[in-house]
Amino acid sequence: MIGHNTLVVLLGCAALGVAAGVVGSFALLRGRALLADAIGHAALPGVVLAAMIVSLLGGESRALAPLLLGAALTGVLGLLALRRLTASGRIRPDAAIAVVLSSFYALGTVGLSIAQTLPGVAQAGLSSFILGQAATLTESDAILAGALALGCVAVAVALFQPLRALCFDEAFARAQGLPVRALDLTLLGLLLAVCVAGLPAVGLVLVVALLVVPAAAARLLAGRLPGMLALAALFGAVAGAGGALVSTRFASIPTGAAVVLGGLVLFAGALGVSRMRRA
Amino acid sequence: MSAPPVEIQGLTVRYGERPALTGVNWTAAPGLTAILGPNGAGKSTLLKAALGLIPAAEGQVRFFGLPLEQARPRLAYLPQRASVDWDFPASALDVVAMARLPRTRWFGRLPRAEREAARAALAAVGMADFADRQIGRLSGGQQQRVFLARALAQEADLFLMDEPLAAVDVVTEQTILAVLHGLVRAGKSVLMVHHDLSLVQAHFDQVLILAGRVVGAGPVAEAFTEPAIARAFGGLPGRTPTEAAA
Amino acid sequence: MTDFLRLDFAALLAAMLAGGTCGLLGSFLVLRRESLLGDALSHAVLPGIVVGFALTGLRSAWPMLLGALGAALLATVAITWIRRAARLEAGAATGLVFTGFFALGLVLLEVTGARNADLDIDCVLFGQLETLVWLEAAGLASLLDPAALAGLPRQLGLLAGVALAACLFVAAFWRPLKLLCFDPDFARSLGLRVGRWEILLNLMIAAAAVAAFEAVGSILVIALLVCPAAALRLMTDRYAVQVWGGAALGAGLGAAGVLLAGPLPAALGLDFALSAAGLIGTLAGLTVAVALQRRRRFQAL
Numbered sequence A: 001m002i003g004h005n006t007l008v009v010l011l012g013c014a015a016l017g018v019a020a021g022v023v024g025s026f027a028l029l030r031g032r033a034l035l036a037d038a039i040g041h042a043a044l045p046g047v048v049l050a051a052m053i054v055s056l057l058g059g060e061s062r063a064l065a066p067l068l069l070g071a072a073l074t075g076v077l078g079l080l081a082l083r084r085l086t087a088s089g090r091i092r093p094d095a096a097i098a099v100v101l102s103s104f105y106a107l108g109t110v111g112l113s114i115a116q117t118l119p120g121v122a123q124a125g126l127s128s129f130i131l132g133q134a135a136t137l138t139e140s141d142a143i144l145a146g147a148l149a150l151g152c153v154a155v156a157v158a159l160f161q162p163l164r165a166l167c168f169d170e171a172f173a174r175a176q177g178l179p180v181r182a183l184d185l186t187l188l189g190l191l192l193a194v195c196v197a198g199l200p201a202v203g204l205v206l207v208v209a210l211l212v213v214p215a216a217a218a219r220l221l222a223g224r225l226p227g228m229l230a231l232a233a234l235f236g237a238v239a240g241a242g243g244a245l246v247s248t249r250f251a252s253i254p255t256g257a258a259v260v261l262g263g264l265v266l267f268a269g270a271l272g273v274s275r276m277r278r279a
Numbered sequence B: 001m002s003a004p005p006v007e008i009q010g011l012t013v014r015y016g017e018r019p020a021l022t023g024v025n026w027t028a029a030p031g032l033t034a035i036l037g038p039n040g041a042g043k044s045t046l047l048k049a050a051l052g053l054i055p056a057a058e059g060q061v062r063f064f065g066l067p068l069e070q071a072r073p074r075l076a077y078l079p080q081r082a083s084v085d086w087d088f089p090a091s092a093l094d095v096v097a098m099a100r101l102p103r104t105r106w107f108g109r110l111p112r113a114e115r116e117a118a119r120a121a122l123a124a125v126g127m128a129d130f131a132d133r134q135i136g137r138l139s140g141g142q143q144q145r146v147f148l149a150r151a152l153a154q155e156a157d158l159f160l161m162d163e164p165l166a167a168v169d170v171v172t173e174q175t176i177l178a179v180l181h182g183l184v185r186a187g188k189s190v191l192m193v194h195h196d197l198s199l200v201q202a203h204f205d206q207v208l209i210l211a212g213r214v215v216g217a218g219p220v221a222e223a224f225t226e227p228a229i230a231r232a233f234g235g236l237p238g239r240t241p242t243e244a245a246a
Numbered sequence C: 001m002t003d004f005l006r007l008d009f010a011a012l013l014a015a016m017l018a019g020g021t022c023g024l025l026g027s028f029l030v031l032r033r034e035s036l037l038g039d040a041l042s043h044a045v046l047p048g049i050v051v052g053f054a055l056t057g058l059r060s061a062w063p064m065l066l067g068a069l070g071a072a073l074l075a076t077v078a079i080t081w082i083r084r085a086a087r088l089e090a091g092a093a094t095g096l097v098f099t100g101f102f103a104l105g106l107v108l109l110e111v112t113g114a115r116n117a118d119l120d121i122d123c124v125l126f127g128q129l130e131t132l133v134w135l136e137a138a139g140l141a142s143l144l145d146p147a148a149l150a151g152l153p154r155q156l157g158l159l160a161g162v163a164l165a166a167c168l169f170v171a172a173f174w175r176p177l178k179l180l181c182f183d184p185d186f187a188r189s190l191g192l193r194v195g196r197w198e199i200l201l202n203l204m205i206a207a208a209a210v211a212a213f214e215a216v217g218s219i220l221v222i223a224l225l226v227c228p229a230a231a232l233r234l235m236t237d238r239y240a241v242q243v244w245g246g247a248a249l250g251a252g253l254g255a256a257g258v259l260l261a262g263p264l265p266a267a268l269g270l271d272f273a274l275s276a277a278g279l280i281g282t283l284a285g286l287t288v289a290v291a292l293q294r295r296r297r298f299q300a301l
């Protein structure tokens, strides 16, 4: 049977999936989904740095909050670097994403090689941030994820109309006088929040899948945006909880991998259904 | 008499469900041919489908009596709008030299003779001074001329050009038309999508008028008539041959 | 000297070969605006490597390489298919496919028990430059001694082979590749089989990714593929400089990373070594940043 701890982990991952589904849908329609890949990888140096600082200050290096704060910080730096690169006009967004994610990750691994030699940091399980280990989620982590999910859903519902206009036709949204820049920043902020919150459970390498896969599956089935958001949230929750369940049963399978494969099964199902409908 | 440069039989092209061209039957005579028609008439579609760049639903096309694959070395194509990366690290001369690929070996430095041929093509469109300029640093009309030079450098027997005069100034237009007349005198053929009806009578040998299908074809004197133009342009306010001549 | 040959030489050579090969082929990714394919291929080869290894039980180069190339081919086909079938933009389809392949690779690594041998998660994530040593080396003379040379790590063989193949490939098909990158439509109208060339190029890149994977790990392969090429994009308008310069820069970054990983902390009076692969990737990112800064200053003038 499912014990209390497992239940906490499952609920936390499901909440995360809901948030990722909703935010991922908007990001996908705006053509920004792959930014999650850059943010996720760019978070590594922040996590490592935060762990080192905490342990130098003699704090509890397992505490999640400072690590996530560090992750968000370098995640933002990564996004800024991305904007600088594409603003040159010479580096296309695809190359810029690849440059940012790989060099920030590289910096993170250099940091890890230092952190491993510091006594207080080694047991922080920093490398579980890379592939994710949901089993380590505590009750307060799950509550954090749940709150985040609610927050994302709330923002998405509140800004539904303008976000839809933005994703559908940027030029039109601009002509209507919508604050396109502010909306884009909001979306980016939500993306950052989901990525960072997803790191401990899903890991930085695969967190992008949590944002892309449920949204892509939902888009296949739903004709309109509200339906797509609801389905993506559902798919995200199922993939998140399912993946977490599998990885708590088979401890050596990283949660990230299980979540992604679960999501892809849903995607394959959605693809099959949509093809049958069209045929 | 040798086979005609192009022979099109029952060509139909669709984008998805919608046909862009239906049942085109047309045989080109040697010389300079203008392909006329309003925006969306299927002019570009005709050239692309003939060259196999987009699939045709039905029909077949022969060049000089040969199927496309065998005729390819004798054909040159100038797209309406080159969809290239203008930041690409290549000079105008590099771009023109790419046309010589089929007749050179694939590695090492470009042989001097090939380089000279590319330079000559650039000179023919008045771009000799810009040979070493990176292509992104040229104006729109100059870029167009580089791509025209690339087509010329293919030394083909049949040139299929999609609006080569679209973005060039009047002087360049005259230069390019002179080059094309030179080609025709040397026994080559040119099919050219064209919008300026006022040039047709003075410069072209034949016309093909399209509007989703063929609405007129033949020597300029016979086929370039007001009714045909009116049918193609559908009563849109446009210049008729008489107005153009006036 | 002998210490250097025994402990650092193999890693140095591996890093230079990996950096040079990836730097060379990376320009084609960047010029074709397909950098994300580099991201995809470097992840997607993992299940192929694991299966190739599991089937034969040894970690020799061939089964791994074949498995990886098969996986790479499958991934590119899957991306194209999903783009069409699910009407997804290229980036999202790429992200969907490569994360799937990578996740599958991680699970396979578990299921096949491959992780007990020397192919493990750490190798995937961080590479294993540090483990490449040449214990047979007894001095400079060993460089000419076949018996000693046979003791070089086997990864170097694969790396050298792929590096040579990549150089030959680029040199022999110099002009078709240039045309393919610049204007594939025109290439098609000249009668070039563009689809086949693309597959060939992607296989070449996948081979480079596999060979380099063992040195620097699967994520830092992306740094070697894209960063040198991106830096050169900011510095030159000449194709030959872009392509060969990318190779030189990649090799240089590889060398710098390995050489600095040990000595740098020592010079700072610290008693640990840095991750060489991480340092290579960091330097690669810094190079792009410097190139960007120079360009901005240059344009401001």
Ligand SMILES: Nc1ncnc2c1ncn2[C@@H]1O[C@H](COP(=O)(O)OP(=O)(O)OP(=O)(O)O)[C@@H](O)[C@H]1O
Pocket: B015, B020, B037, B038, B039, B040, B041, B042, B043, B044, B045, B046, B080
């Ligand atoms: N890639 C495409 N997908 C769908 N429809 C297309 C595509 N390209 C062209 N069409 C449609 O096919 C028809 C013919 O287009 P084509 O480009 O051949 O016109 P054209 O005669 O060259 O026009 P123009 O003078 O504007 O260049 C048009 O109605 C156009 O909308």
Ligand SMILES: [Mg+2]
Pocket: B043, B044, B045, B080, B162
């Ligand atoms: Mg057209």
